[in-house]
Amino acid sequence: MDMQPTTLDPQAIAEFLTRHPDFFNDFPTLLADLHIPHPHGTHAVSMSERQLIAMRDKVQMLETKLAELIQFGEENDGISEKLHAMTMALLTARTPQDIAAALAIHLRDGFEVPHHALRAWDLPEDAATSLSDPMSAEGRANVMAMTHPVCGALAIDEASDWFGEISPHLRAFACIPLRPTPQGEPIGLLVLASEEAKRFYPGMGTLYIERIGQLVSAALLRMQPSP
Numbered sequence: 001m002d003m004q005p006t007t008l009d010p011q012a013i014a015e016f017l018t019r020h021p022d023f024f025n026d027f028p029t030l031l032a033d034l035h036i037p038h039p040h041g042t043h044a045v046s047m048s049e050r051q052l053i054a055m056r057d058k059v060q061m062l063e064t065k066l067a068e069l070i071q072f073g074e075e076n077d078g079i080s081e082k083l084h085a086m087t088m089a090l091l092t093a094r095t096p097q098d099i100a101a102a103l104a105i106h107l108r109d110g111f112e113v114p115h116h117a118l119r120a121w122d123l124p125e126d127a128a129t130s131l132s133d134p135m136s137a138e139g140r141a142n143v144m145a146m147t148h149p150v151c152g153a154l155a156i157d158e159a160s161d162w163f164g165e166i167s168p169h170l171r172a173f174a175c176i177p178l179r180p181t182p183q184g185e186p187i188g189l190l191v192l193a194s195e196e197a198k199r200f201y202p203g204m205g206t207l208y209i210e211r212i213g214q215l216v217s218a219a220l221l222r223m224q225p226s227p
Contacts, residue, residue, distance in 0.1 A: 079208055082110035086212070090219040096123055096131050099219045103190075111212075113192050115170065117162035120178065120188030120220050131188075143189045146177040149209045152202040159191050171197040174206075176213035180221045187224070190216055 017023055089102035100118060107113040121140070123132045135143075139158045146155070154160055155175040160167050170193045178188040190213055194200065 082106065083208065083211060083215075085110060087215055090215050093219055096120070096220070096223050099216065099223070100131060103216060107192070113194065115163055115166060115193040117159060117191045117193070118188065118216070119159075119162070120223075122187060122224050123220070135189075143177050143186050146175065146186070149174055149176045149206045149213065151175075151200040151204050151206065151209075154191075154193075156189065156191070159189070162191065163193060169195050171195055172200040174200040174209055176209060176216075178213055178217040178220060180214075180217045187217060187220055 086102070086106040089106060090099060093099045093102055103116070103118065107116050118131055119133060119135055120131045121135070136158055139156055142156055151174045152172065154170075154173045159173075159175070160170075163170060172194045174192040176190040176192070177186040178190055179186050192200065192209070
């Protein structure tokens with residue numbers, strides 16, 4: 001009876017070679033005799049050449065990844081410097097007007113946020129500014145319900161009026177509830193806005209946005225009357 005050749009399973013071959021690392025030591029000529037397709041062309045190369053190509057590809061991939069990590073690190077360093085400058089300005093603020101002025105400068109010049117609006121409550125009466133313009137009960141309730149910044153569409157409808165004539169042209173927003181402590185109640189709302197639809201979007205990272213909110217919250221808290 002003629003024996004039919006057995007079809008070898010590629011996975012079984014790979015597992016066999018994994019379990020027998022000395023295979024090519026026992027059959028050294030195979031390394032020179034075996035030729036496989038070049039991964040970036042049509043000609044064949046020896047197995048040893050193929051291993052070198054694979055190593056070069058891996059090195060190139062790692063170099064690309066390292067370059068990305070370095071770029072991200074440099075970008076984060078730049079953001080940290082801008083955040084530090086804003087922190088120093090808010091620390092020296094003595095009035096709500098000082099807070100508003102420092103915020104405007106650093107958001108525009110440091111973080112390139114073209115538009116923003118700030119509202120706070122429980123400020124002292126003698127320090128009343130546009131920051132303390134009243135919000136509706138519904139608006140404040142919506143802010144109270146926010147546990148983190150909301151990016152994308154405007155989450156607080158009435159905030160659209162805070163931007164005046166530019167409002168119809170704004171396409172992206174970041175609404176930041178101003179909480180002095182993570183579990184505390186908000187004492188205000190900061191809204192960042194842009195004409196660029198992709199500047200603020202759902203699912204974006206909000207670490208630095210949250211930190212800006214915490215800084216502004218702490219500065220405003222200092223303005224509230226002592227209990």
